[in-house]
Amino acid sequence: MRIPGITPRPQPTPPPVTQPAAPGAPAQPGAPSAPALLQPQVPAAAAGPARIGLLLPLSGPSGQLGAAMLQSAELALFDVPDSGLQLLPRDTGGAAQQAADAARDVIALGAKVIIGPLLAAEVAAVKPVAASANVPVLAFSTATQLGGGGLFLLGFQPRQEVIRVVQYARAKGYQRFAAIAPSTPYGDIALAALQDAVAGSSASVVRVARYDPATSDLSPIVRNFAQNTEFDALLIPEGGNRLRLLAPLLPYNDIDPDTIKYLGTGLWDEPGLGTEPALAGGWYAAPPPQARASFQKRFNDTFHQAPPRLATLSYDATALVATLAQKGDLSPAALANPNGFAGLDGIFRLKPDGTTQRGLAVLEVGRAQPRVIDPAPGDFQSLGQ
DSSP states (O other): OOOTTOOSSOOSSOOOEEOOSOTTOOOOTTOOOOOEESSOOOOOOOSSOEEEEEEEOOSSTTHHHHHHHHHHHHHHHHHSTTOOEEEEEEEOTTOHHHHHHHHHHHHHTTEEEEEOOOSHHHHHHHHHHHHHTTOOEEEOOOOGGGOBTTEEEOSOOHHHHHHHHHHHHHHTTOOEEEEEEESSHHHHHHHHHHHHHHTTSSOEEEEEEEEOTTOSOOHHHHHHHTTOOOOSEEEOOOOHHHHHHHTTHHHHTTOOTTTSEEEEOGGGOSTTGGGSTTTTTOEEEEOOSHHHHHHHHHHHHHHSSOOOTTHHHHHHHHHHHHHHHHHTOOSHHHHTOTTOEEETTEEEEEOTTSOEEEOOEEEEOOSSSOEEEEOOOSSSTTTOO
16 A cells, blocks of 8 residues: 555655645554653744654665665654654765765755664764754664764663563562673673673672674584573573574573573564574563554555564654654754653653663563563653653
8 A cells, every 4th residue: 555645665865755644634544653742841833844854774785774764754754744844865875974964964954853874883973963053863873872962862772671671580580690692782781781780689690601793603602601500591682693593502502491581682572583492481671562563564564565673763753753843842852851752662761861761561482472571661750760
């Protein structure tokens, strides 16, 4: 099904995309809800449309992902009636200099906010350009060191995910934690979060192993790691094909998932993970899946392909900006409203340090699909500051 105003296959440098719904027209029946303010406290709307830069890798190695994120943003724009918003999509090519040039271009055209870019190097290049023009940025990176100064990072944060699932495991009686993690910045963050999650409690981290992410054979690493299994929970901050290669090696080396609880991060939040028997029954923290289910179906029906996991980020970012545009305030203070927002990935709020705090659920890997075993919070009172 083709929705008016949506281009299923965007070109590398698309023309501006303007809110397609007629004034007063309701969102399409069955469409996912746009992020809603939780008790909003923003000024009344100001007259006139707002131009918004959308920086994505529409060519290069990440071109397919960038194109899907653009399609997702267009769906969000369609779902927020009367925003008067105009998107200015630009191709970053996955390159820092091209991203900086794209930021200068959309700012020169009057962009009030920049959504994107995706990669950390691109974000680092765009930040000073946007800051010099006092234009807020909603980027998709997880590189927390780049946040602040009007730049917000919407990417899923492994630190929050690890702390959430480890605290849940502790509440269920697990006390002796271990981890096997890649020697990457992501692995560093996950291990630091694991230590923080057990600090000040009777729980402890008793064993850690690291591995080169480029290694082709993980068997020696797992075999050596398995020589001491005095732990009852194992954190595996890995995903994709690497996780599927690693997982069967664990029970083969007597790290039995029936006696040792496997724990993961949001990298486990992908379809079909339960087809790997070793991972079935494992726990991980991620945004609640219910809100994005209708989006996934609608995206597939519209563009004849399943959306990549990160597509919800561009939807929520665009719908958030469109919602605030209706209120007439696209300032960093409005974006960082402490009451937060509710989107496809559950509740979230942008913090002054540039990070995004999310309400996460704990899920259990199932043979068919994961199930929520500890629901995400409905507000931020229980999450603190």
